[in-house]
Each structure stands twice: as structure tokens, then as C-alpha cells.
Amino acid sequence: MHITVDEADGRPIYRQIADELKALIARGELAEGAQLPPVRQLAGDLGVNLNTVAIAYRELQAEGLLNVRHGAGATVAARDAGRERPSEEELRKPVRAALTGLVLAGLQRTEIMALVGDELRALLKGAK
Amino acid sequence: MHITVDEADGRPIYRQIADELKALIARGELAEGAQLPPVRQLAGDLGVNLNTVAIAYRELQAEGLLNVRHGAGATVAARDAGRERPSEEELRKPVRAALTGLVLAGLQRTEIMALVGDELRALLKGAK
DNA sequence: TCTAGTGTATAAAGACAATGTACAATTTTG
DNA sequence: CAAAATTGTACATTGTCTTTATACACTAGA
Numbered sequence A, B: 001m002h003i004t005v006d007e008a009d010g011r012p013i014y015r016q017i018a019d020e021l022k023a024l025i026a027r028g029e030l031a032e033g034a035q036l037p038p039v040r041q042l043a044g045d046l047g048v049n050l051n052t053v054a055i056a057y058r059e060l061q062a063e064g065l066l067n068v069r070h071g072a073g074a075t076v077a078a079r080d081a082g083r084e085r086p087s088e089e090e091l092r093k094p095v096r097a098a099l100t101g102l103v104l105a106g107l108q109r110t111e112i113m114a115l116v117g118d119e120l121r122a123l124l125k126g127a128k
Numbered sequence C: 001t002c003t004a005g006t007g008t009a010t011a012a013a014g015a016c017a018a019t020g021t022a023c024a025a026t027t028t029t030g
Numbered sequence D: 001c002a003a004a005a006t007t008g009t010a011c012a013t014t015g016t017c018t019t020t021a022t023a024c025a026c027t028a029g030a
Helices: A012-028 A039-046 A050-062 A090-104 A109-124 B011-028 B039-046 B052-062 B088-104 B109-124
Strands: A066-067 A074-075 B066-068 B075-077
Touching: A012 A039, A012 A050, A012 B088, A012 B109, A039 A050, A050 A066, A066 A090, A090 A109, A090 B011, A090 B088, A109 B066, B011 B052, B039 B052, B052 B066, B052 B088, B088 B109
Parallel strands: none
Antiparallel strands: A066 A074, B066 B075
């Protein structure tokens, strides 16, 4: 489980952790039912407080991606566990933001589509 | 100039404004040299403090997208104005995040590429 | 020059993020 | 079954970030 936090990232630490866990789940490296490390262990590895990790776990639980049980650990939830799907617009907004950055960086249409295809391939490499 | 701020967005208001302005610039609706509304006007339209807008303007100036002059207004900078290009990783990170969301929402590869192509087309519609 | 219009600086209030410590639930061990 | 170890949770505290109100400074035009 390779997770890192970047001081200069801008996003709060708990969100960085949550996002990285999401990515691991999306690509299947954390399969359905898999046990996550205890908050203390992950917190120790990252050099942050255990509560910071706990907040990340709870955020993913709220999205239906994790099952967190007091006393026992946290596990990856079933893929169709009753998590409400984000709205169409909710999904498109980050796409638009990312593409805006690429356009402003001067990339051409074909370069952009290639880059996206590239990332998507990497993401789906080991996925469900 | 249609800009809106969303209370429930999570991101700070000044960043929402900055991101929307970026999108307008990327798609050419705010062309090179175009004058931006005064901070007080935009702030009034959005119902926020003028400083909040000013912070957004300054952020874009720091990225080399705007020329802000004390006393005169803010204008869109030349497209190749000495703005340092974000690193490759800096560009890919948002792409990865957006794609992660799409994958977790259950979209298939072809659906994702179609959605991205769709957004990119909209973005490049009137661009430079 | 004066005035209206523009961005800027500063301080204060409130919200948020990260932490330290103590608590509660579960699992393991004997 | 009881005790200990392991795990997540609650809460108060500290510091940082956001947003605001108010006053200031620069520019352009009459």
C-alpha cells in the first residue's frame, strides 16, 4: 500500500489520504473486503496524527467505499454497496478542471486525448 | 461573463472564482487583452466581499494569466506571457483524480473517453 | 488638479485542519 | 469467560486558512 502525503500539495492531508485510497480502490489494488491498515499504523507511516487518518477513513465510509467498525478495522465495501452516485455534473466538474489546465498549458487536442487515454489505461490495469 | 459560486462546493470561494475565470480564458471567452470586471462589481454580482475576488485575481496574476494594475483594472495576459509551465505531474494529478471518480462511479472505458472527448470539444469550441 | 474608479493592505471574526489525550468497542489470548 | 491487546471514536486545543469590514493608494479622465 503505497500512500504518500505532499506538504506542498495544498489540499488538506486527510483529503490527500482519502483520494489516494480511492485511487487504490478504483484500480483494484485494494479489493472488495480487503482490510485497511489500522489508523495508528498508517498515521505512523505517514508521520501524521491518527485522527487525521481516521477522518479520511470516515470520509470514505460516508461515500460508501469503506466499512469502518469500532474495534475491528476498516474494510473495502462491496462495489455496489448503497452509495449514492454522484450527479452527472459532479463527475464532469473535475474533468473540466483538469482539461482546462491542460489547454492552458498549451497542449493540443491529440496530446490531451493521448494523455487521458494513458492515465485511464494505467488506472484500469488491474481493476475489477 | 457567467460566473457562479457554489456554497456546497467545498472549495474556497476565491478558488472557485479563479477556476471559473481560468476556464473562460481557456475557452477564449475572455480573449487576450480583455478587461475583467472591477473587483467590486464582480464581488457584488456574486454576493461576496471585494477582497475575495481580489484574491482570485492575484492568484491568476501569479500564474501569469492576468495583468493586474493598481488603479487600472485587470486584463487577460498574453498567452505566452512568462508563466512557468506546471510540471508534467502537476498536470496529470487532476486528470487522475477525475478519472478515478469516473471509474468508481462505474463508467466503462468507452463511456469515459466519450465524456472526456465531449468536454474537450466544448472547451476548445471557441478557443484560440 | 480634483474626482471617480480601480486594486491593495490590514485587522478581526469565524471556520477549518491537525494534534494530543482519553475513551469505547472488538478481537485475541490465557 | 476474563483480561489484555488492538482497533476506531470523542473532545478539547492549537494553529492556519477564509472571509469580511474598513481604510488606504494608485490611475485615468474631466
